[in-house]
Amino acid sequence: MLKLRTLLQVLLACVALVAALLGTTTMTVAAEDAQTRNVCWVYLEVRPGVFEYVNVCAGPDEDDGGGDGDGGGGPKCDLTQDPYDEFCLGVRSCRADIPSPIPEDKWPEETRPSPDHIFTFVECLVPDEEEIWSRWRWVIPYEDALPGLGWQAFGRLETPAFTLSFAPAGMTYVGADTRFFLDGLGDGEIIGGVAGPLQATGTLSHVEIDPGDSSGIIDCQPDLRANACEHVYLSMSHEQVTLDLDGHPSFPAQARLVYDVTFTVGGVEVDLPGVPDTLESPWNGTLVPVGEIQALVR
Template identity: 70%
Template sequence: MSQVLVAAVALLVGLLGSVVPGQAAVVRPAAAGPASDPCYVLIQVSPGVFEYVNICPDPDEDGGGGDGGEGGGGPRCDLTEEPYDEFCLGTKACRADIPSPLPESEWPEAHRPSPDHIFTFVQCRVPGQDELYERWRWIEPYEGALPGLGWQALGRLQTPAFTMSFTPAGMTYVGADTQYSIDGLGDGEIIGSVAGPLQATGTLSHVEIDPGDGSEFLECEPDLEERSRGCEHVYLQMSHDQTTEDFEGRPGFAAQARLVYDVTFTMGGVEVNLPGVPDTLESPWNGTVVPVGEIQALVRTR
């Protein structure tokens, strides 16, 4: 009986091979899954929806987002069929969502090929195939994408918080010169963060002021040395019938102001023209209540 047991053990060892003490037998999958593939990154592609996204280019691609040309020989793909007529990825004719529908905070920055690349959804027509190539991926924006990125760059300009005041402080009077001041302008320049290769810069042009009494808006020129802006208006009526009140409960005109900036766009430090993208930016309105009284004159007879 013992001889039969020894023979059975020997046969089992021959079938399984030698086992090193302390090691367990491991069953390995035929192929590695996305979680262990360096080309795949877990991305939140929509609120609450996570997917493994392949961030590695396909073998036939020369680079991201260009025309796919080689040595100046022109594009390698057919860009004659809409909407896949924006750029080439190798031999694939593609389009992309510009600007990216993903907020930049969700981009896999650790894998970004260069600061000029953006992470977005791409659809391509593949020669000889009916099925579209669809992927979230890095691309370097093509020339036609710049206006779309310009809107994104424009949206990254933040106008400063400012306050509005007037003199004579507290209350002005019918027929008197009322001067408005705007404080908190900074140095008159605002610079946005980059959107792909584009960056927007705003230079303060002027301040628009609505006196609140139904008269036309005023335009005030910048006074950057004092970081304030002043211009004058003469109220021709009292504010006793107004519904807005100041902190002391006095009715007044709801005067307000907004900052207006001239906007330029640069790519690599060089200014570019973006048709269809606004070249001015207006801040939100901010204001103050201006009570307007009347100086009573006393007339004496001799």
């Protein structure tokens, strides 16, 4: 009888130990699941006024490269079915919204795999399945998507603020050489923020100046800090309605900067058909009063 009681106690202890272990495992798995949800699921505004919980983590069956997935031996997926012919995610054939419909400042940056990735909406065909696989995710843009990103990179170029001045200061005269100067041009190069793997760079090509007297635009050297651009006014400005600070009727002269734009991926220049290769700054100007020197004839 004593042996039977001892055996029952041992069995009950084993059951309690197994239950405790199972409970610990369950709590551990639950904690890991909660941690995964906290890292992977974020609340994003995917369209203006539309918010969704979005899984930003790649699944174990996804090729997270976002490229053609060839691995050196050809694509892993069937890229013959339009529009799902842009790139592979594992065996899925996919397309993506490029550029992303979500503004970059709203991307879940803390989960970004690399600076080359963009966060956007992806749709894919899955072999032997009718339903379209879709989700918001990080992808590296495929090569043919670069023109779309080019517009983003182009839009991130910012031209410098500059000022236009002229000499002789204060007032110039009919028939005299009027010299225009620009200040605030920097070193003549502007570099935009990256869009995925793409970066735009602007190099100052020349400066356009409109003297304001209907004579037309003048193309000038890019460095107007040391090299003046000259113009000869052939008429006085006394009939102009714009007045300078001293109340003199003046011609509204203005200038703008013109840049040659190049695009690079990893420092290598790429050609992007359809994307502008020049950038013009906004016009900025000054008022030029033009008088007439009276000559005494004997």
